[in-house]
Amino acid sequence: MYVQRSTDAQKEIMKRNFGKDDTEAVATVKQLYKDLSLPDLYATYEEDSYNMIKTQIQRISQKIPDEIFLILLDKMYKRKALEYNMQGGKKLRGISLIQSYELLVPKDLRTENNIKLAGYLGWCVEMLHATFLILDDIMDRSITRRGKPCWYKLEDIQASAVNDAAMIYFGIYQIIKEHFSHMDYYTELVDLFHETAFTMILGQVLDMKSQKQDVLTFKMEQYKTIAIYKSSYGYLSIACALHLAGYTSPEIFQQAKEIFTEIGYLFQTQDDFMDCFGDSNKTGKIGTDIQETTIQFSHRFTKISL
Numbered sequence: 001m002y003v004q005r006s007t008d009a010q011k012e013i014m015k016r017n018f019g020k021d022d023t024e025a026v027a028t029v030k031q032l033y034k035d036l037s038l039p040d041l042y043a044t045y046e047e048d049s050y051n052m053i054k055t056q057i058q059r060i061s062q063k064i065p066d067e068i069f070l071i072l073l074d075k076m077y078k079r080k081a082l083e084y085n086m087q088g089g090k091k092l093r094g095i096s097l098i099q100s101y102e103l104l105v106p107k108d109l110r111t112e113n114n115i116k117l118a119g120y121l122g123w124c125v126e127m128l129h130a131t132f133l134i135l136d137d138i139m140d141r142s143i144t145r146r147g148k149p150c151w152y153k154l155e156d157i158q159a160s161a162v163n164d165a166a167m168i169y170f171g172i173y174q175i176i177k178e179h180f181s182h183m184d185y186y187t188e189l190v191d192l193f194h195e196t197a198f199t200m201i202l203g204q205v206l207d208m209k210s211q212k213q214d215v216l217t218f219k220m221e222q223y224k225t226i227a228i229y230k231s232s233y234g235y236l237s238i239a240c241a242l243h244l245a246g247y248t249s250p251e252i253f254q255q256a257k258e259i260f261t262e263i264g265y266l267f268q269t270q271d272d273f274m275d276c277f278g279d280s281n282k283t284g285k286i287g288t289d290i291q292e293t294t295i296q297f298s299h300r301f302t303k304i305s306l
Contacts, residue, residue, distance in 0.1 A: 010035070030276060042273050049266045056259055064252060065103045069238075069259055093129060094122030097237040104245035114244070120179050121189075121240040124172045128193065129233055132200055134165040139208060169197070185243040192243075196236045203229025224265065227272075231264030 017025040101118040137150040152161035
C-alpha cells in the first residue's frame with residue numbers, strides 16, 4: 001500500500017534534503033515522514049512488539065521469574081524508558097540489575113553485602129553506558145544531552161572528552177577486580193563486559209559507515225543489526241544479575257539473551273523515533289539524526305514507503 005502511494009517526487013524530496021544541516025531541510029524531511037504516516041505506523045509497531053515480547057516471555061522456562069523481563073519492558077512501553085534522557089538520567093539499567101538480583105535469590109540471600117555487590121555491578125553497567133554516550137555524542141556531533149551541553153561541547157573539555165570516556169571505561173574493570181576477583185564467576189563477568197563493549201563498538205562502526213550511503217539504499221537488515229548491536233545493555237544487566245545469583249546454566253543465559261535482544265531492539269527504535277519526533281524540552285536532547293544522515297528507525301518505514 002505504501003509503495004503504491006509514494007511518488008517519485010517524494011523520493012526526490014528525501015534525496016535532496018536528507019543530511020542537510022539547515023532547519024528548513026530537516027523540517028521538510030520530518031513532514032515527509034508524517035505524510036507517509038510514520039507516527040501511526042510506529043505506534044502500531046510498538047504495540048505489536050510489546051505484545052510479541054510478552055508472549056515470548058510467557059513461553060520461556062519458569063526457572064527465570066517473568067518479573068525480571070517485565071521490569072524493563074513495562075518501563076519502556078509507550079516510551080517510558082526514554083526517561084533516561086531526562087535531566088540527570090534515571091539509571092534504568094543499573095537499577096534493573098539490582099531489582100533482577102532481588103527477584104532471583106531467596107530472601108535470606110538479600111543481605112546488605114550482596115545488594116551492595118549488585119550495586120557495584122549496576123554502576124559498572126551505567127559507566128559503560130556513559131562511555132558510549134560521550135563517544136556517540138562526539139560522532140553524531142550532538143548538541144545537548146539530558147538538557148545540558150554535551151560533555152565534549154564544554155569549552156574546557158572538547159577533544160579531551162575521548163580520554164574521559166576511556167578513563168570511565170577502564171574504571172569498570174578496576175571496580176570488578178576490586179570487588180569480584182575472588183568470585184568463581186569473575187572471568188565470566190570480565191568477558192561479559194568485554195563482549196558487550198565490543199558488540200556496541202561494532203554497532204557504532206556500522207552506524208558511521210551507513211552515514212555515507214545514499215538514503216534510498218539503506219536496508220532493513222542494516223538497521224536491525226545496528227540497533228541490536230547498539231542496545232546490548234539490557235542483556236548485560238540481567239546476565240550480571242544471573243552470575244551474582246549463582247546461575248550457571250547456558251540455557252538460562254541464552255533464554256535471557258534472546259528476550260533482552262528483542263527488548264533492546266525496541267528500545268533503540270524508540271530512541272531513534274524520539275530523535276526525530278521528540279520534544280527536546282522533555283527529552284533533554286536535540287536530535288541530529290536527519291542532519292547527520294544517521295540510519296534510523298524512520299528508514300524501517302520510509303524504505304517501505306519510498
